[in-house]
Amino acid sequence: MKNKDCTNKKISLEFSDLSKFFKVIGEDNRLRILCLLKNGERCVCDIYENLELSQNLVSSHLRVLKDLKLIDLRQEKQKNYYFINKKIFKKYNALLTKFFQSYEQ
Amino acid sequence: MKNKDCTNKKISLEFSDLSKFFKVIGEDNRLRILCLLKNGERCVCDIYENLELSQNLVSSHLRVLKDLKLIDLRQEKQKNYYFINKKIFKKYNALLTKFFQSYEQ
């Protein structure tokens, strides 16, 4: 992430990825969903019951999380089980480490 | 960050801090400002000229960043020089490390 990236309106892919990631997890309910999924996969009904949110609201947040590949799903009978995509979390962790290193010199 | 934190509507201080942090840096122009400040302090006019943004827009984003203590300022004559608060970045880096560890087991 070179310095010209921040002056250009057209930001680099790396920078843009990080920005999208922050936006997606910077929403309380999505962060709560991720936190719940830490302990293992959950079907949608489990999620909205646990977090006391409406079914469709959870469904829409799940879609946002899935679009960014932070979670994935496994279908079993009528239920969809969502789970953390650990691989992508590792990718973002690496990106963030670089991000912070650049701020602490 | 224990698991009950995500089921409770009233989230823990730690969790809430992280969420606020994500929200604040999950905005492109604010992230660009931080990126610009990485290379050292800048006065407001430097920032809005470099990023091609209006003066008052930059001023309002600076306030958000300052409220979260991500940046601080030094006043010299009529100019306000803003700079990264490295200490708080270290704090968030530590928080995030814990956050990611919990997702990668």
Next chain:
DNA sequence: CTACTATATCAATATATATTGATATAACAT
């Protein structure tokens, strides 16, 4: 003092996005 520069602030507006309500789909049970 007057004009100018640098910045902040505030109200109005625009825009993005979270939430709700209603409906669709598909699998399953009877």
Next chain:
DNA sequence: ATGTTATATCAATATATATTGATATAGTAG
């Protein structure tokens, strides 16, 4: 086939927040 359960989707609305335009403040220069 009918009813039920689990989930997704879509349009409408609400809400949060980014952006703009105008103005205020305070320091500096003449």
